[in-house]
Amino acid sequence: MTIDQVTLLPLYAASGTAVLVLLMDLLFARRTATVVAFAAGGIATAASAIVVGVRPATFCAGAECSWVPTPLAVTMAVMFAALTVGVLALSSPSLKIGAAPAGEFCFLLAASMTGGVVIGYAGDLITLIVGLETLTLPLYILVGLRRFAPGEKVSTAGASASITFFLISVVSTAIALLGAALNYAATGAIHLNHLVAGIGPLGPVAQTGAALLVIGFAFKVAAVPLHAWAPPTYEGAPLPVAAYLSTASKLGGVLALVAIVSRLDVAPVVAALAVLTMTTGNLVALRQQRMVRLLAWSSIAQAGYILAALALGAEGVRAAAVYAVFFVLLEFIAFGVVVALRPPASDGGDLLAYRGAGRRHPWLGAAWVLAIAGLAGLPPGLAGLFAKVTVVDALIDQGWGWLAGFVALNAVIGLAYYVRVTANLYVTPPRPGIQVVDPNLLEAATHPRLPVSRAVAAALIVAAITAVAIGFAPQLLFDALS
Amino acid sequence: MNDVYQVMLVAAVALPAAGAALLSVLPIRFAGPTATGFAAAALIPIIVLPFGHDRGWATYAADPPTVSPWAELDLSWVPALHLHFHLGVDGVSYPLVALTGLLTLLCCAYTMWRPPAGGSPRTLLGLLLILEAGILGTFLSLDLILFFLFFEVTLLPMYAVIAGWGGEDRRRAARKFVLYTLFGSVLLLIGVLTVAVHAGTADIVALTGGIGLSKGTQYAAFALFAVAFAVKAPLWPLHSWLPDAHTQAPTVGSVILAGVLLKMGTYGLIRVGVGVTPLGARWAAPLLGILAVAAILAGALICLKQTELKRLIAYSSVGHMGFVLLGIATLTTTGIQAALLGNVAHGLITGLLFFLAGAIKDRAHTGDLADLGGLRETAPRLAGLLGFAAIASLGLPGLAGFWGEAFAVVAAVERGGVLWTILAVLAAIGGALTAAYFLRLLRKVTHGPVGTPVSPAIAGVEWFAWAPLVALTLAVGLVPTLVLAATSLPVEALIR
Numbered sequence: 001m002t003i004d005q006v007t008l009l010p011l012y013a014a015s016g017t018a019v020l021v022l023l024m025d026l027l028f029a030r031r032t033a034t035v036v037a038f039a040a041g042g043i044a045t046a047a048s049a050i051v052v053g054v055r056p057a058t059f060c061a062g063a064e065c066s067w068v069p070t071p072l073a074v075t076m077a078v079m080f081a082a083l084t085v086g087v088l089a090l091s092s093p094s095l096k097i098g099a100a101p102a103g104e105f106c107f108l109l110a111a112s113m114t115g116g117v118v119i120g121y122a123g124d125l126i127t128l129i130v131g132l133e134t135l136t137l138p139l140y141i142l143v144g145l146r147r148f149a150p151g152e153k154v155s156t157a158g159a160s161a162s163i164t165f166f167l168i169s170v171v172s173t174a175i176a177l178l179g180a181a182l183n184y185a186a187t188g189a190i191h192l193n194h195l196v197a198g199i200g201p202l203g204p205v206a207q208t209g210a211a212l213l214v215i216g217f218a219f220k221v222a223a224v225p226l227h228a229w230a231p232p233t234y235e236g237a238p239l240p241v242a243a244y245l246s247t248a249s250k251l252g253g254v255l256a257l258v259a260i261v262s263r264l265d266v267a268p269v270v271a272a273l274a275v276l277t278m279t280t281g282n283l284v285a286l287r288q289q290r291m292v293r294l295l296a297w298s299s300i301a302q303a304g305y306i307l308a309a310l311a312l313g314a315e316g317v318r319a320a321a322v323y324a325v326f327f328v329l330l331e332f333i334a335f336g337v338v339v340a341l342r343p344p345a346s347d348g349g350d351l352l353a354y355r356g357a358g359r360r361h362p363w364l365g366a367a368w369v370l371a372i373a374g375l376a377g378l379p380p381g382l383a384g385l386f387a388k389v390t391v392v393d394a395l396i397d398q399g400w401g402w403l404a405g406f407v408a409l410n411a412v413i414g415l416a417y418y419v420r421v422t423a424n425l426y427v428t429p430p431r432p433g434i435q436v437v438d439p440n441l442l443e444a445a446t447h448p449r450l451p452v453s454r455a456v457a458a459a460l461i462v463a464a465i466t467a468v469a470i471g472f473a474p475q476l477l478f479d480a481l482s
Numbered sequence: 483m484n485d486v487y488q489v490m491l492v493a494a495v496a497l498p499a500a501g502a503a504l505l506s507v508l509p510i511r512f513a514g515p516t517a518t519g520f521a522a523a524a525l526i527p528i529i530v531l532p533f534g535h536d537r538g539w540a541t542y543a544a545d546p547p548t549v550s551p552w553a554e555l556d557l558s559w560v561p562a563l564h565l566h567f568h569l570g571v572d573g574v575s576y577p578l579v580a581l582t583g584l585l586t587l588l589c590c591a592y593t594m595w596r597p598p599a600g601g602s603p604r605t606l607l608g609l610l611l612i613l614e615a616g617i618l619g620t621f622l623s624l625d626l627i628l629f630f631l632f633f634e635v636t637l638l639p640m641y642a643v644i645a646g647w648g649g650e651d652r653r654r655a656a657r658k659f660v661l662y663t664l665f666g667s668v669l670l671l672i673g674v675l676t677v678a679v680h681a682g683t684a685d686i687v688a689l690t691g692g693i694g695l696s697k698g699t700q701y702a703a704f705a706l707f708a709v710a711f712a713v714k715a716p717l718w719p720l721h722s723w724l725p726d727a728h729t730q731a732p733t734v735g736s737v738i739l740a741g742v743l744l745k746m747g748t749y750g751l752i753r754v755g756v757g758v759t760p761l762g763a764r765w766a767a768p769l770l771g772i773l774a775v776a777a778i779l780a781g782a783l784i785c786l787k788q789t790e791l792k793r794l795i796a797y798s799s800v801g802h803m804g805f806v807l808l809g810i811a812t813l814t815t816t817g818i819q820a821a822l823l824g825n826v827a828h829g830l831i832t833g834l835l836f837f838l839a840g841a842i843k844d845r846a847h848t849g850d851l852a853d854l855g856g857l858r859e860t861a862p863r864l865a866g867l868l869g870f871a872a873i874a875s876l877g878l879p880g881l882a883g884f885w886g887e888a889f890a891v892v893a894a895v896e897r898g899g900v901l902w903t904i905l906a907v908l909a910a911i912g913g914a915l916t917a918a919y920f921l922r923l924l925r926k927v928t929h930g931p932v933g934t935p936v937s938p939a940i941a942g943v944e945w946f947a948w949a950p951l952v953a954l955t956l957a958v959g960l961v962p963t964l965v966l967a968a969t970s971l972p973v974e975a976l977i978r
Contacts, residue, residue: 373638378637378638379634379637379638382631385631386560386563389563389627389671390562396675401672404672408672409665409668411664411668412661412668416657416661419657419660419661426646474563475559478562
């Protein structure tokens with residue numbers, strides 16, 4: 001077996017970043033050095049993915065290859081690296097006050113990025129599942145990684161979120177592995193391009209295997225009815241980690257699903273998951289009063305739209321990928337604004353805590369409107385609008401009009417809570433029941449204007465500019481994916 | 483195609499958008515003049531565009547293309563979604579484009595001098611400019627997906643205008659508005675993509691006449707279009723968002739909403755519904771006609787019972803849009819021309835009515851008809867203007883409102899058959915009821931004993947905002963060819 005080392009460069013860069021971060025922490029034990037090394041490594045990973053680009057597959061045994069650089073893999077590797085660096089920027093305020101140990105945090109995050117980079121390139125089920133697990137494993141710890149200052153009220157929310165996530169995730173991996181095993185037993189295929197529908201007496205076994213694979217991966221994207229872990233886990237995790245869970249981790253699940261649905265016919269399962277996911281996600285989000293829970297349910301609903309495109313099989317892959325990229329970008333901005341509006345290392349809080357925040361921080365408010373309107377599929381940013389159009393277009397093109405109708409109606413339900421949470425950012429302070437001199441002063445005391453850390457601001461600016469730019473030129477994304 | 487006109491097409495959409503962007507970074511004290519300046523600047527391309535018209539005649543051939551815009555710009559934007567940045571203007575869209583430019587300018591100037599209570603006037607001005615860009619884009623689009631895109635652009639700004647500067651119950655009204663209209667626009671999305679996927683193009687010029695679409699596709703697409711535009715227009719029974727939105731919206735919001743935003747629905751029905759899916763339109767015409775007449779009668783009957791000034795005017799819009807839709811439903815040249823004229827007339831007259839209602843409410847601090855009264859004694863000029871607008875709205879011959887409503891009825895009679903004759907008779911009865919409720923409005927507000935005293939002074943900016951509308955109402959009433967001059971060819975092409 002010959003291995004083309006150049007083709008593997010993105011993987012080397014990603015895993016090199018993890019090792020580098022570990023060594024930096026070990027040798028210098030300086031937070032700044034570790035973070036800078038991580039950021040540089042992340043950017044190098046994205047750059048190497050772009051530079052190496054689409055090349056012949058490697059790690060081949062005969063005709064079967066395990067490392068397949070496709071346009072989708074390249075784009076997603078860049079996305080993973082960018083999201084990781086972004087999440088690093090979002091966590092810089094809490095690293096600064098020591099809410100999480102910088103060295104461990106950075107190493108785990110870098111390890112997770114390595115797993116993400118692998119998923120897109122994976123050419124066989126083993127590599128795929130190993131990549132997915134490498135992406136998820138560090139997150140079990142990251143979700144619960146929270147140090148409390150002396151005197152600070154200690155919360156076990158992170159630890160219990162971590163346990164929830166761990167248990168569900170392990171079960172889902174077991175299911176996916178069982179699926180892979182059954183499929184292998186029936187068809188003998190482990191490489192993705194050899195996946196075929198089973199025939200003969202072993203056909204049902206292969207079909208069960210395929211369905212189990214989809215179900216196992218559906219856990220990762222938090223598809224209903226396999227979603228129950230997501231809201232408590234997001235809520236208990238530190239905000240930047242919740243951002244990572246709902247963007248990069250979700251992207252990993254989508255990529256794993258892409259690998260299966262584009263080769264095996266599992267349309268009925270995926271379509272059913274899609275309808276359930278978007279409808280349940282949106283309906284439950286309507287009643288949420290906690291910010292992160294609302295975002296969690298909204299991201300469940302959004303996963304439903306991606307699943308709707310994936311129900312089309314290979315024809316829907318591009319639409320699903322485009323939607324996923326737009327979604328993670330907008331979701332990242334939304335989480336970034338939440339991080340910027342909250343004190344360092346705090347949780348997402350109630351919606352009430354955000355009352356009038358858009359008036360205190362006009363630019364953060366603008367970024368929030370851009371992100372949330374986009375998630376609702378509406379301008380001013382065109383990214384979300386094109387995402388919606390792309391998915392509906394693909395569905396109608398393949399004759400799935402009824403599913404397009406579901407997507408469209410869900411967009412209306414979704415807008416109800418997106419509007420509610422956004423309007424809350426712009427309401428004027430209520431007049432308190434008791435006589436006070438100035439309601440504005442009272443509001444300023446209960447809802448202080450917090451300074452925004454530079455790293456968070458930079459991450460938000462870059463993400464917002466990217467979202468606006470790619471909204472105007474979505475063809476760039478379509479071209480990158482084909 | 484001459485380059486100047488292409489630049490002008492882009493400028494018409496880009497200038498307001500650029501103005502809105504600039505507003506967000508300028509200090510607040512420059513906001514008023516900047517916004518008004520950009521709104522005025524956007525009128526320049528709008529004034530220049532008709533000069534491109536003459537070139538259209540030169541290319542007149544034995545078999546002219548279905549849509550022959552005076553000026554056209556076609557750039558590929560997102561090939562993967564069949565999306566072209568395809569703008570153009572012709573006789574069908576131009577009157578509405580001009581109306582949009584005019585009303586936005588008036589509203590910006592009005593806001594500059596009379597900022598409504600609520601959020602910062604700078605944001606309101608920015609939103610008005612974004613609305614203008616979205617509405618102009620909708621009227622100028624010659625690509626279905628681009629049309630949808632601009633259609634969506636107007637959604638959230640209008641929500642924000644109502645929710646930020648509205649009355650007591652503004653948030654509920656704004657939410658109702660945005661959810662209703664988004665429901666309409668997602669149906670539009672499905673319809674638009676159905677057409678684009680089946681025809682392999684989204685170019686309105688290529689698609690007009692239903693070329694390349696099977697009968698079944700046209701039926702399905704028209705059903706989607708009809709509901710989508712019926713929500714926007716709004717057509718009875720999908721109108722229930724409208725009274726709340728109008729009652730709660732600030733004056734300028736009501737003016738834009740009634741004056742041009744609703745027209746996106748009727749314009750879309752003509753351009754996209756009738757133009758792209760003619761078989762579907764023919765199939766659904768009787769139903770549309772029945773609903774239109776139901777809207778006329780329901781609107782008029784509800785108006786007779788209204789006790790609030792703005793709510794009454796809002797419900798009168800339901801009736802007027804009913805006439806416009808009746809005109810469209812006949813699918814005759816007369817009917818569609820009546821609809822186009824009715825659109826413009828309603829924009830002018832209802833715009834004026836909402837300005838006046840806002841002025842009365844600002845002065846009297848109440849919009850309740852029971853508390854108003856004797857306006858002709860306390861504020862004779864205001865009473866005179868209100869009388870003029872109300873009489874124009876009820877369709878007095880010689881004023882703008884007459885032509886659209888009368889010829890919608892005429893078109894229905896011309897169409898012939900039992901159904902259409904009955905519809906014409908009922909619509910005419912509805913017209914009489916319209917007169918009844920407007921006269922009742924005048925009796926309650928201008929006549930009778932003085933209810934709430936109203937200061938008679940009319941500020942300069944109010945004259946500035948009202949005078950063009952009064953003048954145009956008169957002008958269009960006397961010379962309807964102002965609007966219809968260039969419509970006969972495109973309309974005939976549309977229904978051929």
